[in-house]
Amino acid sequence: MIDFLVANPYARYAALLALFAVVGGVALLVMLMTSRRVSLRGELRSLTGTQAGTPETLRSRRDDQWTRLVDRIEKAGLSLTDTKADRLRAKMLAAGFQSTAAPQIYTLLRLALVILLPSAFVGLNVLSGGQMSYIKLYIVGSITALAGLYLPAVYIAARIDRRKTAIVNGFPDSLDLMLVCVEAGLGLEAALDRVGREVAVSHPLVAEMLTIATLQLRAGASRETALRKMADSVGVDEIGSFATLLIQSDKLGTSIATTLRIYAAEMREKRRMRAEEKAHRIPVLISIPLVTCLLPVMIGILMLPAAIRVVRVVFPAMAGGG
Incomplete structure (x- = not known):
């Protein structure tokens, strides 16, 4: 691996960038953890100074940032409204996302992942200096694009199940x-x-x-x-x-x-x-690994002596008779 990094300048630059990102991320995380209480106090002081007619909270401020981002994207000409907006809004509420812009943010993340995951794969392949055919590029790009399309849906479904x-x-x-x-x-x-x-x-x-x-x-x-x-x-x-x-x-x-x-x-x-239903499912679930792991071993133990006898007795007899 070290020889590859020394020989390939692109891989060396990518490794240095990754190391810089890790060190910078750790430093940023430490700074955020140490200054979190101070920043919250400052935001709370700023909230107490707002006008009485315009109430504001920390959550509403964060939601407004996402809302402004969604508004800018939609004003640029990209519609983030889903065809089944009511159903998607209900799913967002069931998942715990109370923001009014949650459906648009969900759609934006799906579109971003559909583009970013194939682009990341192609970029890593180019930096590593690997060769890829058009068929492989098409297949892998399609798989990563589908993963980016369905991963947010899987996350939302899992979050809904956990909350329920x-x-x-x-x-x-x-x-x-x-x-x-x-x-x-x-x-x-x-x-x-x-x-x-x-x-x-x-x-x-x-x-x-x-x-x-x-x-x-x-x-x-x-x-x-x-x-x-x-x-x-x-x-x-x-x-x-x-x-x-x-x-x-x-x-x-x-x-x-x-x-x-x-x-x-x-x-x-x-x-x-x-609880009783889950308890009754345990024997059925246990039988799957038991059959998968023990059955081949038991078959081998029972069949191995007969196989050895066939090899030692039957095959020589057949060869001598022929």
Whole structure:
């Protein structure tokens, strides 16, 4: 490898650039870690000095930067709007991206990866001095372009699955706490707020969901609207059923405590059934490596003596008889 770097100037320059990038990245990371608290304090001080009519937060500032980038690209003539914008927006919300520009950013990243991955492969091949035929270039370029097109979708799907699993696993505990709050005399809004603050450490996604619903209620939204938005934002069937039950209880005038008690018991039963389902799948999953690893060995052990006997006895007898 060292001889190749010494002989090839392009490879030597690429290695030096990579070393410089690693050292610069480490130094930048250390500087960011040491100055993070100072920069946050400075931003918070600047936020406190904004006008009362234009409220601003750190998250909104970061979102505005992406929004401005998307606006500039769209003004340049490249449309980043998806044909199924509503479905893509729902996926972004289920993945935890609350920004209004999240669908456009997702489309922009897919387009960028489709161009950058094949370009990076071709650039590395040129710097290494390798020869490549047009057929190989076409095949590898197509594979890397498809990878750049589908990698963001795979990441979003995995993120949605992780969030749904975390919410489903943590929601029964939140229901028990909500039931205690309601039976203690708190209203629905106060119970959501209290439970959201209590589970902020153990179940942060559930706490975020309940906190957003509480803020919408305090902003003047009706219970039905806030609960519907909460269910739509996470995309979990259990949360949708919970919102429907609370809306029906509110309209019909039934006891919310009774509704919560029954639904909490159902959620715990579903969680127990999911655990049992995973436990029952273990023998089937274990059988795959057992068959793959043990079956060839067992066949070899059983067949090897017969094969040796055939080689030593049958083949010489056949050769002598012939």
